[in-house]
Amino acid sequence: MESHRSPGLIVEAVIAISEHSESLCFRSSGNKTEVLHFKDFSPSSVSIASLNALTSIDWRSYGLTLVSAVDQVDHALIEWESLPPYLHIDMVIHCYHKQFPGKCKYQPDRHLIKKGVKLALDDLKEKHTGLLLSAHAVKICSYAPDLASSIAGIILSSNDVKFQSKCSLLLELSQSQEIGKQTVEDRIKEKIISVIETNDRKPEKIKEAAPFLFEDDPPQDLDPADLYLEEHEGGDDVFSFPD
Template identity: 55%
Template sequence: MEFSSSQKLCLHLISSAYQRCRLSEQICRLSVILTRSSSSSPSLRISISDTGIGSSLEEFQNLRVSFTNAADNWDGMLSIKTTSINDSEIHNYQINLKESGSSRITSLTSDSKNGAKFSGSEVCLSSFVNSDLLLAEIHSLLEKVLILNIPNVAIQLVSEDFDVPESRYEKVFLANTCKQLPISASSLELLKFGLGDYVLKHGNNLSIKCNSCFTSWEDLKVGVACCTENRLHTELVMEAVIVISNMSIQNTTCFREYGDKTEVLYFKDFSPCAMSQSSMKALKSIDWKRYGLHLGGIVELDGTALLEWENLPTDTHIDIVLHSYLKQYPMVIPTPRKMSQLERSIVKRAVKLSLDDLKANHSGDFLSSRALQIRNYAPDLAQSIAGLILSSSDLDFQRECFSLLGLQSQDVGTEIMENSIKEKIVSVIETNDKDPDKSKEIAPFLFEEDDHIHEPDVEFQESDFTYLDPDLDMF
């Protein structure tokens, strides 16, 4: 695994420490501390420590850093302290990333734990990177990590120049707390409420929900899905959450980093990462118009996928998070070609199912383009039907129509009748605006009492993922 700079290496080391905390059954602390003394040394000391399960040398053996960048001048040395709960000692190592083979690792004298039971790791390095830029990158990473909503990890970020008074910066990142969740909450539930809090706090830039833009969690429209794919003894899980929110355009004090574009937040094995080309192709291949959305295009900006929308209301914003991870441990990773095909298929499936969930919960808000066109005729059609009913000389026919419409008296006005008929027409349109492969429901009649609507004899259920043929291009 090669990194283009020591900054990127630091982000990877933080993600690895977060993983060790996540796998622990205990409450864990992860600390990232950046310190320097301007007068004595221009280098920045970076310490990444955690109280997770402890690390192993295998985590560091394949690390590579490109040293061609003149601005990234450092010696390539990592100092590592680590111990697991069952170890009697704290193991100390030095790794020289400028070397290769077994000579890059030096074992140092271990420290006794004197019978104490604890686990954890610390990785230190010194570099001449810009501390402000590195701090901003780490801050952005940790804001995104909070979306995973892992409850047992508290993260501390500290930056200080000992020679500059009042230069100390400190922030604690905790799992989002806008919605209280049970301990048994699934990974998908945690991700759902993690993204919701991310939206309510404007990208986790706020410590609490923005009361200027949102009154409660119920302001958000949410769709979720989880898919699995089993292939080559590997179980790949893909979780997708889509949140649609509305923020008044009159509120100029709050802003979104990418304006009306949607940043697709992508996690792989519980770490934020850039979205792959195969996953972006999957997003392009989705029939967004089926859900009343018009995708204008996808822009890639520094590894971030941004979706551009056409005809999206100015007060509406869409947030999407995707999380892909291999369920078993240790991980059996398929070849890049097969993994690319797996990701493309499972991303498309997960996003479509989350859109279906969103539509099922808010059907009137996510009609397809075709349904929206049909619905435009509802007022005229309702007016014509109401006119036929009211102009009829058959009083029994009129009474039956009034009864079916739920109207109590024939003395009601034309407007009330038209509105009642229009509501039934729109209801029929929404019921029929579904994926034909998913629903076998019999479409309701406009004038049919609920007791007369028959359910289908056989209920159709979608199967889970089918196996992919590596030689078959499904898209």
């Protein structure tokens, strides 16, 4: 990412997340991650701008809780809260001037470093389903099994053949054979979680209403009076008045 404040200044951030017992790239220990710094293609000490950038990121929106970020001279040491023991996060930040690498004096840009790290996080989140979900999304996903079970129960207990057929079509389930409750539940749960993950991947500033659970023609906005007439069209008057 290039800075608009300092033309030519570039910040690159690389983040690797692995589930190995030992990190294959850099040193990691428990709930801690080392952030290596490079300046003009050479190892560099940690700048104050970099530390400020790391501590100003909303890590909770990526399912992470930052405890501290400390300068260790040749690297920054980040400590996380409750990071799974099998998970390792490695990070590298590189600043350089694209026109005069190694020859132009400049100060690292906190805003640019922050944007670079966030872009790397967003890229991982976009490319790997279920990775770096926000704490809020994880909490909502925990309700998906119960919600799916309730919806499946409503569908399967209905005596309306057309309704069940429509639901099977929306769930992309075969209508040529009998389908068990667990299969219906699993498919509904998949769709619920997919919608949650899709909405969670969008940055807060551009988030729109969550997509429909089932891909079908969205309902048109109806005037309350039209909705009332539609529900009672052809029926008796709702209210009866005494003579």
